[in-house]
Amino acid sequence: MKLYGGIDLNDGGMVTSIKSMILQTDIIGVINDNIQGFNKVGYQRKVPVVSSFTEFFGTNALSKNVDEEVGRIKLTKNPLDLSLACKGYFQTLTPNGIQLTRDGRFKLDKDGNLLTIQDYKVLSRNGKPIKLSSLPKELEDIKIDKDGTIRYFDAKKLKLQTAGFISVVTNEGTVLENPDIKQGYVEESNVALQQEVFNMIPVRRNFQSNRQLFLIQSDSLSKAIQELGRI
Numbered sequence: 001m002k003l004y005g006g007i008d009l010n011d012g013g014m015v016t017s018i019k020s021m022i023l024q025t026d027i028i029g030v031i032n033d034n035i036q037g038f039n040k041v042g043y044q045r046k047v048p049v050v051s052s053f054t055e056f057f058g059t060n061a062l063s064k065n066v067d068e069e070v071g072r073i074k075l076t077k078n079p080l081d082l083s084l085a086c087k088g089y090f091q092t093l094t095p096n097g098i099q100l101t102r103d104g105r106f107k108l109d110k111d112g113n114l115l116t117i118q119d120y121k122v123l124s125r126n127g128k129p130i131k132l133s134s135l136p137k138e139l140e141d142i143k144i145d146k147d148g149t150i151r152y153f154d155a156k157k158l159k160l161q162t163a164g165f166i167s168v169v170t171n172e173g174t175v176l177e178n179p180d181i182k183q184g185y186v187e188e189s190n191v192a193l194q195q196e197v198f199n200m201i202p203v204r205r206n207f208q209s210n211r212q213l214f215l216i217q218s219d220s221l222s223k224a225i226q227e228l229g230r231i
Contacts (some may be wrong), residue, residue, distance in 0.1 A: 011218045014221070017214040019183060023050070024207040026062050031200050034191050045196075065206065066129075068171070071102075071190035073182065074217035079139040080114075083187040084168065085180040091123040091167040092116050098123070102187055108135065114150075124164040125175055132163045144183040156176030 047065040052157035069085045082104030084090075089100035105117050112132035114122040121129035125148075134154055141153040145156045148166035153159075168179035189231055 003122050014217045016212060017210045017217065020210040021207055021214070023062055023204050024210065025202045027203050028200065028207075031196050031203070032066060033194050035193065037189050038191045038193055040189055041105060042071070042101055043191065044071070044102065044190065044197060045191045066171070067190055069190050070187065072188040073185050073221075074188050075172075076185065076186055077184050079142050079144075079183060080108065081184055081186045081187040082106065082144060082166070083182045085182055086176070087170075088168045088170060088176050088179055091169055092120040093123055094118075094120045100171065104181075105186060108132065108139075123167045126164075127167070128164075130164050130166065133161060144181060146179070146181050148179055148181050 003016070027048045027050075030046050034045045037045070045067045047067055049065055050065045051061045052065070070085060070087070073083050073085065077089045082090075083106065084102055089102055090104060092099050092101055101116065103116065107115050107117065108123060109115055109119075112135055114130040114132070116122060126131045130150065132142075132152055134148075134156060137155055143151045145151075145168070148168060150163040150166065151160050152163060154161045166181065168176045168181070170176065
């Protein structure tokens with residue numbers, strides 16, 4: 001086969017079968033990752049996408065898309081647990097730069113910084129870490145609106161203070177002006193186990209078919225080599 005650009009692909013049947021088996025193994029790996037992520041808060045299932053000419057490119061024909069559908073919403077009643085009832089991500093500041101997450105299990109440190117469970121700082125819409133000027137007596141004194149506005153009761157000044165707006169962005173980094181944040185909830189994964197098991201069936205069948213073809217071709221090649229040896 002010859003592709004545009006002068007690339008010639010002349011792989012034999014055995015090589016093609018091997019590439020196909022490697023591809024199916026990688027697809028099974030994606031499905032297994034989804035199954036393992038079923039109970040992970042904020043996990044988004046990965047969708048394997050196979051491009052054209054897979055019989056020649058093998059595993060290089062496989063890419064992964066992220067399913068951005070909202071997962072299962074679970075009530076926790078923890079005032080610092082937040083879930084997104086819309087597509088989007090919280091922004092956090094990590095040692096490796098800004099990262100996006102849908103895991104809204106947050107906490108406060110002794111200095112009033114809003115942190116993730118990995119101790120990363122949660123960012124506001126202006127790109128700065130969110131910090132409360134004073135610690136409330138109870139976490140229930142913290143109120144977070146659906147648009148991300150954080151308010152808390154300042155016991156010293158005896159009034160509500162605004163700590164900022166939690167940043168919610170798209171996967172391209174564009175700020176969502178009207179996010180739908182739910183306080184006291186977390187979002188579990190958007191993985192449906194039945195769907196993943198169903199998706200696994202044709203992949204395994206394809207693997208077994210290519211394995212059988214490989215064994216047939218290998219046996220035929222062995223017989224041909226034996227015949228040549230006799231001659």
